[in-house]
Amino acid sequence: MSKLVLIRHGQSQWNLANKFTGWVDVDLSDKGVEEAKEAGKLVEKAGLKFDYAFTSVLTRAIKTLHYVLEESDQLWIPETKTWRLNERHYGRLQGLNKKETAEKYGDEQVHIWRRSYDTLPPLLSADDEGSAVNDRRYADLDPNIVPGGENLKVTLERVMPLWEDEIAPKLLDGKNVIIAAHGNSLRALSKYIERISDDDIMDLEMKTGEPVVYDFNDKLEVQSKTKLDK
Numbered sequence: 761m762s763k764l765v766l767i768r769h770g771q772s773q774w775n776l777a778n779k780f781t782g783w784v785d786v787d788l789s790d791k792g793v794e795e796a797k798e799a800g801k802l803v804e805k806a807g808l809k810f811d812y813a814f815t816s817v818l819t820r821a822i823k824t825l826h827y828v829l830e831e832s833d834q835l836w837i838p839e840t841k842t843w844r845l846n847e848r849h850y851g852r853l854q855g856l857n858k859k860e861t862a863e864k865y866g867d868e869q870v871h872i873w874r875r876s877y878d879t880l881p882p883l884l885s886a887d888d889e890g891s892a893v894n895d896r897r898y899a900d901l902d903p904n905i906v907p908g909g910e911n912l913k914v915t916l917e918r919v920m921p922l923w924e925d926e927i928a929p930k931l932l933d934g935k936n937v938i939i940a941a942h943g944n945s946l947r948a949l950s951k952y953i954e955r956i957s958d959d960d961i962m963d964l965e966m967k968t969g970e971p972v973v974y975d976f977n978d979k980l981e982v983q984s985k986t987k988l989d990k
């Protein structure tokens with residue numbers, strides 16, 4: 761009945777540099793731009809037509825959405841940008857190199873920080889440099905809900921109101937939706953949509969720039985899941 765496409769942004773400058781990114785607003789790399797355009801061509805080839813688009817307030821996801829919509833000639837559709845689709849906030853890990861962090865704290869600790877469902881990273885406080893509290897794009901948010909670090913569980917909790925209030929009603933109304941966001945905000949949403957357990961979600965990875973298409977019936981049950989690739 762309705763279709764939902766999830767797409768993780770194309771490769772970012774910090775994916776390339778192997779750094780924890782989270783809410784830091786880094787741009788796409790040249791390869792990331794190519795991945796996003798390629799995704800748009802796949803969307804065009806598959807004949808996917810969208811009624812609404814959602815993305816985060818981070819450049820890499822916004823640009824990915826726009827490349828996809830431009831390549832598929834639907835840049836005009838209504839879009840919502842919201843912090844609720846931001847990448848999971850990586851706290852004090854943001855900006856650190858993943859390999860160097862593993863050398864310092866051990867592979868197992870870093871794997872837990874990266875993929876455990878409910879372990880928080882070391883937190884940033886509101887007066888730390890780099891806290892999102894001072895970023896103009898979050899000025900309308902209650903400072904108490906601006907995170908200083910999130911696990912996947914908390915990320916899912918802040919994605920859910922958007923799903924319940926804005927996305928699910930559109931899908932139930934037969935509209936097709938595209939969401940361009942981030943590895944972990946999309947893992948959280950996929951966990952909910954596919955009813956994946958807290959343990960199994962550790963193994964789900966989202967590739968950069970790969971559109972994932974869900975078909976729903978009129979009860980919003982998943983009928984199929986397809987990945988678009990070359």
Ligand SMILES: O=C(O)[C@@H](CO)OP(=O)(O)O
Nearest residue numbers: 779780781782847874943
């Ligand atoms: O650094 C990040 O913000 C994310 C996504 O690139 O990394 P990870 O895969 O470690 O969760």
